[in-house]
Amino acid sequence: MKFRLVPPDKLPLVWHHIAPLLDKAVSLSPQKIVIQDVLNAALHGVYLIWVAVDEDKGEFVGVVTTRILTYPRCRALAMDFIGGSRMKEWLPEAQKAVEEHGKRNGCKFLEGYGRRAWSRFLEPLGWEQAYITYHKDI
Secondary structure (H helix, E strand, C coil), X not given: CEEEEECHHHHHHHHHHHHXXXXXXXXXXXXXXXXXXXXXXXXXXXXXXXXXXXXXXXXXXXXXXXXXXXXXXXXXXXXXXXXXCCHHHHHXXXXXXXXXXXXXXXXXXXXXXXXXHHHHXXXXXXXXXXXXXXXXXX
């Protein structure tokens, strides 16, 4: 299993493999963002797209989007959307890769967003729940 960054100029070549893996996570907030928005943002440098690839089977099994956030006192690396299967196999390598990317870019911490069930994957990797986001249409 390999986890790597997809160069933005290569995204159009592999997007048809990536989009179905991300769509479940992205589709949770259709009033805010849809899968085409993620691609457009990645092509314009807002998101970086990382993929987990099972090289033995020649298939994409996971995708993570990241972006750098600038706060008044520090920078953080946000992992906005995560999707795919077999996460126990690739999530530790994914965390290592994005942590290294964050450190190279002066980030002081990682941020992640998701449902409460993510704790079963993230807590063993050293994450702790910081807050829960609720939503109400007005």
